[in-house]
């Protein structure tokens with residue numbers, strides 16, 4: 235093979251089979267994006283704040299999965315029943331112990347507190363875990379499955395179905411349970427919620443906890459095909475924030491569809507424009523949607 | 537007189553450093569409709585919210601059904617059976633009519649939920665037709681019905697209605713006051729906060745008039761109506 239054939243991507247890049255594989259890969263990544271965005275949109279919808287600590291919390295969860303694997307030999311998927319409750323408890327405690335206390339009920343304070351938390355967590359990670367990028371090896375890291383000719387990595391398939399299942403559970407909890415009803419009530423009418431006897435502070439903390447629990451699940455699905463370092467959350471939180479705005483602030487359906495959309499745009503964009511330019515597609519879509527639907531794809535008009 | 541249900545003594549409250557209630561006294565006996573009148577900004581809603589635990593009392597005492605509930609948390613006050621239907625309805629706009637009603641029984645009235653739902657449907661057949669509709673899409677009158685229905689789901693011992701007739705058509709206001717009378721005849725004690733003075737005094741057993749955070753008149757509706765000076769001074773009639 236001549237070297238100049240490598241430098242210029244041949245037209246075979248637009249081969250339908252490659253495009254198909256790229257879309258599938260985008261969907262698998264998109265499912266995890268959606269899960270991360272769901273946590274963010276839940277917290278936004280209920281507390282009316284952007285949780286700036288979302289990326290840092292994901293980073294901590296990834297370290298959690300990493301150390302459970304390295305120190306206890308636990309497979310990342312086996313760590314699910316540990317990481318999900320652990321992140322939930324951490325979120326609940328963080329809200330009640332720090333955010334609610336320090337904010338004195340002012341939304342703009344909560345914003346700054348989560349920003350401060352994210353800086354603290356990132357620096358703590360740098361101090362304790364150093365800036366090295368860490369990965370884990372599992373038996374299935376490099377295995378693939380054949381889906382109509384496209385070779386998809388097994389961890390990505392697991393992530394896809396796992397993220398979808400987690401999303402389904404979340405939607406069920408929010409849509410059908412008494413807690414979910416209380417969460418939705420507090421999201422739009424705090425005073426009314428207090429008057430029917432809902433413990434609003436408890437519901438806020440539950441929402442924060444559930445938002446972080448989503449990250450616990452996402453971390454378990456991500457790590458086998460990904461890596462962790464102290465900055466790993468930043469890229470995700472930027473994408474998750476884009477998805478939340480794109481889908482409509484506080485909209486679950488929007489976060490889900492937006493997650494898939496961004497995943498596919500990123501993947502196909504990377505295929506056509508190269509890895510580094512691929513993310514441009516995300517922001518092009520973002521700007522176009524906001525131009526024509528400022529409330530996002532599924533957001534209610536203000 | 538029947539046993540005292542609510543006893544408020546020297547209640548003071550406000551927002552931050554601003555004091556709104558300046559030592560308020562008020563009683564309600566079991567089975568009464570008591571009207572609380574007063575111009576806009578007199579502090580009626582602040583009083584209601586202090587009773588409900590949303591605004592913190594800075595002084596005085598509130599006794600309800602034998603318990604002291606001064607500075608209790610809103611949920612403890614709901615548990616005790618003091619239920620407020622707030623000004624502006626405050627229904628959950630993103631929840632269905634049925635979910636709104638079910639949340640009325642979030643802490644109280646769980647055992648009787650099914651029977652209470654039936655009762656609310658028979659009082660407000662309109663709600664039954666709209667069970668799956670989001671509350672935010674209801675008309676103002678329907679939202680008021682829903683807010684009252686939600687309050688009834690908690691099996692209140694005392695129901696506070698804060699300006700329930702606000703924004704309703706004259707026909708709906710008529711129906712609303714008839715309903716308040718019916719609920720009371722079935723045994724419900726009611727604190728009716730209104731700017732609609734005429735109709736309120738017609739159905740109330742006793743009345744209070746509030747001005748700048750204190751009670752300036754208390755007595756029978758007839759006394760208030762018979763005194764042109766009082767009517768002009770406090771009610772702008």
Ligand SMILES: Nc1ncnc2c1ncn2[C@@H]1O[C@H](COP(=O)(O)OP(=O)(O)O)[C@@H](O)[C@H]1O
Nearest residue numbers: 551554556574575576577578579580581582583
């Ligand atoms: N949340 C609040 N924060 C600060 N001041 C308030 C608040 N709610 C009401 N007030 C003030 O308290 C006073 C009494 O208001 P309110 O209790 O609503 O009166 P009413 O219900 O009799 O119209 C008004 O001067 C009002 O501006």
Ligand SMILES: [Mg+2]
Nearest residue numbers: 580581582623
């Ligand atoms: Mg008022």
